Amino acid sequence: MNVNLKIWRQGSDSDKGTLKAYRLENIDPNISFLEMLDILNIKLVKEKKDPVAFDHDCREGICGSCGFMINGRPHGPQKATTVCQLHMRAFNNEDDILLEPFRAESFPVIKDLSVDRKSFDRIISSGGYVSTNTGEAPEANSISIEKEYADEAFLSSACIGCGACVAACKNSSAMLFTSAKVSHLSLLPQGQKEGKDRVAKMVATMDEEGFGSCTNTGACSAECPKEIGQINIARLNQEYISSSLSGFLKKKDG
């Protein structure tokens, strides 16, 4: 198959980017989308041109490195699929394919399709953990957890932190990402002790990082490659209200 690519090329966040056109011919539909980009990059290298920068690593859909917009959708057209798991058979011969980086103020462009998502790490740092030191843990089976809750916590914790939710949201909200971590920990007895403090701090950090507010359109879950559900946002809101009622709501440093 042949494809006509339009790819966003940008040197750094301060540069003004531009779209450039590339055509690839005789592409095997069974290769992955990133393998198609590999082919393009080898071609560019041989022409002594700067290859397209994009983040990727495990190519198994779990590390969360990859992700950019394909024809306006984070990770492209296939449901519940990261870019690295997307295959060319999802496209048609002679398709026009538009590639752009995730667009959000809190995700500055580093180069081409690669963006800086350190803001996500700062949200986690502000409270996305159980405060326990190595070696202090009690015997594992002394904590019994209903399977239902453990399974639900797992589903929240399956978030890969790729940022598709932010890119999908018209307000660039990080609510789905933040709520997945809040939910994961608030569903488990280990995480409940610090629950009120955690949600207050993480929400405050999310706001400080410049992410927009959530208006419950559901676009984030619809585009999430791991299908993290809207229920997480509901749980965060519940935790947040309960936190503010009990006077825990405070600024990150307060």
Added chain:
Amino acid sequence: MTQSNLFSKAPEGELYTKWEEYKGSLNKLTPEEANKYKIIVIGTGLAGASASATLAERGFNVHAFSFHESPRRAHSIAAQGGINAAKNYKSDGDSVMRLFYDTIKGGDFRSREDNVYRLAEISKNIIDQCVAQGVPFAREYGGLLDNRSFGGVQVSRTFYARGQTGQQLLLGAYSALSRQMEKKKVVFYPRHDMLDVVLVEGKAKGIVTRNLVDGKVETHSADIVILATGGYSNVYYLSTNAMASNVTANWRAHRKGALFANPSFTQIHPTCIPVKNDFQSKLTLMSESLRNDGRVWVPKKKNDQRKPTEIPEEERDYYLERIYPAFGNLVPRDVASRRAKEVCDEGRGIGPTGFAVYLDFQKAIEEKGEDFIREKYGNLFDMYQNITDENPYKTPMKIYPAVHYTMGGLWVDYNLMTTIKGLFSIGESNFSDHGANRLGASALMQGLADGYFVVPHTAMDFLAKETPLMQDITDRPEFKEAAEKTKNEIAKLMSVDGKLAVDEVHRELGKIVWDKIGMARNEAGLKEALLEIPKIKEKFWNDISIPGSDKDINQELEKALRIKDFIELAELMAFDALDRKESCGAHFREEYQTEENEAERNDQDYKYVAAWDYSENEEPKLYKEELKYNNVKLKTRSYK
């Protein structure tokens, strides 16, 4: 008998109490004293993140480096199946002793008793630690933790979180690390490649890094350096490792004097999705846990072109169940891989290339139901379908062995210190506790054991005997010289200006390593490899092209710096495989096999760890650590 000239420094005494007693005897520092020291940790996967978090909790100032943008991207995240621990929750007779023995036997009697016993002991603490952090392990309806079985063992001791155990454990370690980042006890340097280790008066006191975003070559000093930089499977080009996994940090340490042990012990995992075409960039693992319910088979007839569902039961050869009635489909990885190669070499392989075998779930689906299978392996089945466009609930999976893990790595003593003082190596990056073959669900166990429970004690002991630097010493000549050398190397690579993309050279290298130092090796092939690899090296230095600038994100330059080291490593692997004139675990020398095609070990002459030094223009020199077995009897591994 071989001549030993390398010693583990494990203390004398009873195996069962050795670690506890030794730990008690080590020097301690209070958090106030620890605060005077700075520690550099390279890599933030399971081993690096757990070590960084724990050392910071103890009061040390940790500077953690990763080439990723976030610690959560490390390749530990992709581990699927599970983590072993001798909890004996299933009351099936498991114990620390049994996990110890299974691991020693699984490694074909080429690992250190003392280390492996310690690992088995610590395994229990790891589960406690992870549960306390909120890792959502699979549970039974009663609310207690669930377990499953893995290859090479007959008990159920593997803890898991669906097919995403590595992800959940890494997110646990990452959360502990994040907590210390918030407390300013850990400073994290994302998108930094370590390109050299700096020695001052014979001790590791710092590193040289390249900032991958702006290209700046920088130096950093510290009281000790810990490498947690993973394995080197990508020397084969195609492997299940992530694209950027590399040997560079370890290789640079090796060039500075750290011995490299058992480099040719590389694990070929039996259940991966087969190679489909020349553009393939990496291989995808299908977790070993699938062998709990999946049955491996090929047609009895050669070149059988029928669809698998059209081949009647009596015309199928469930060869693992046939050859190994006791362990069946759950034989260790090296055995399962070699047997798959054997049936394919006989012409009974399936699929378009003939290099694949079936992994069939039909019986399990009939007996236990599709929902049960979905609950257990759903994400793996989805991944398989996504990649291959085939539905494994309806037709058997096609699988073939692929490189997955490297048992070899930097040689470390009982304290996990390399032969360079003050340079530690943990997790997959060291030559590890797995001998010549690692059992499934043991890599996560080792990474976390080293990081949470071993190196925090041994590094503290080392530091307690060191005067803290208390200042930046990067203005010393050793640092300037190392930075200069790195800059020159980058300039040299940028100036090659040939016609090949570095990936093309890497692919060529990988083919040689796979063909000659892969699942089966022989003297002639290894000698050929030693003639062919230098040609690849020449091609690399004359023909590659790196467009763009080195003062910017340059992913071609990043790859070139890594491939340069892979080429040198490949040579060492060939020397190591040539030296070991026996078959053991994953190292299968065709000249040394029994009549039943099983590995033929030679304990008389090769019961040692082979640790190699580096020299620029001469053949590497071999140092031997004689392995002592006081608590287990050496015997021929049998899974029949």
